[in-house]
Amino acid sequence: MLKYDEIINLRKQLMNDEIALETAKNLFWNDFKEGQRTWHTKDWKERRAKVIKDHCEICGSTETLTLQHLSHPKKYYEYEKKITNKYTKSYIDSTPIIQKKDFTKHVIQNYEYVPIPLCPNCKSRYPNQRMRKTPKYLCTACRNEFAEPVYKQVNELIDLFYENKELIEVHDKCFISKDKWKNQHNLLQAMYWLQRKHSKIKNADEIGKEAFMQFLEDTIKYLSFEDTITACKKCAYRYDIKNMELCPKCKTYYKGIQYPTCIQCLPDEKREAALEKIDFGKKMKEMHKNLGID
Incomplete structure (x- = not known):
């Protein structure tokens, strides 16, 4: 596993075309082991010791302190998917429709x-x-009774697709992909995935490099401790797992990150409404459990 400074240098080399993309990927993932974590490395521990404070920045506690990241890098395939989507849109906008x-x-x-x-x-x-x-x-439309229905042929549907993409037949998901996913697509979706395939082939190098560069940038940000706070074990757990933080008003109760204060600090009317809503949710959950539908 590469150290922080080595990843920075790797990104610089890739950005300046001093190293091939596949070589950069191989270097980054070289010796990578399943379950291996960056915070177990000596490099991480040494740099962490220089950054971590002597108290929790949320509640002030000094017990069991950790560095809490406020953002995390995504999986590499997520970057690749995002960049592929961007190039696919550009390809569709600039390329004539595929021949019938x-x-x-x-x-x-x-x-x-x-x-x-x-x-x-x-x-x-x-x-x-x-x-x-x-x-x-x-x-049910004409009251006709018959033994067997009729069907449109694939070629007929595709002809309609090229004539008018708003027709209802065009939106029927009557095509099942032959791959292991067995996705149900309509003709619009089938066209999109073909265009996406063409875009990936045409822009393979650009997509790969841009996705890996973004991945490296976010990895470097994560390893730099740039977007971190010192938190005690309790506050870190609440933030990471429960998506909660200490109420800035009372400094006693925790609240959802998206809310300005905890329930206890709300005005009386709003607090009562919130508590009633929570109580109703608990009762519904209990009822579902008793009925075996939870």
Whole structure:
């Protein structure tokens, strides 16, 4: 695992094109072990000792102090996804629509088609399927009774897609991806993922470098202790796990980070309303538990 200064140098080299992206990735993740944490390293502990204060900056306690990060770097794939989305949007905005024959080939190769049943008389969608009566189907629009519905072919749907993307047929999620995810897509989504694929191929180097650079920047920020406060074990737990902090008004009770004060410090009317809401939530939870629906 690279040290803080080594990661800074790695980012600088990558930014100045002094090192290839794959080489930089290999260096960063070299010797990385599952479950390994940066705060277990000697480098972290030595730098932490220079930053941590002698008291909790939230409640003033001096017991079991830790450095609490106020922000954390995301997983690398999240950066890659975000940058890919950006390049895909740019690609779609600047590139003419994919040719119909190419799109048709893509759909047939990558999706299973599950057609929508139609009335053979009026082409209304989803006729009623009867269990006992014959003929088996009844169209609720034209009252036609029939034994078997009709279906649009893939080519027909794609023709409609290229004519008018607002048609209801275009929005039917009747295409199941053949990959392990088995995603349900409509033609608009199928087109998007094809364009995304083209964008990733075209901009692979740019996407990879930009995503890794952002990942390194946030990692460096995290390791620098820039966005940290000294907190006791209790306050750190409340902040990290419960998303709560000490009320700045009373300095006694904890509150949700998104709220200005704790419930106890609210004006009487608002405090009563908040407590009633909490009590109602507890009763509903208990009722759900008793009914076995929690």
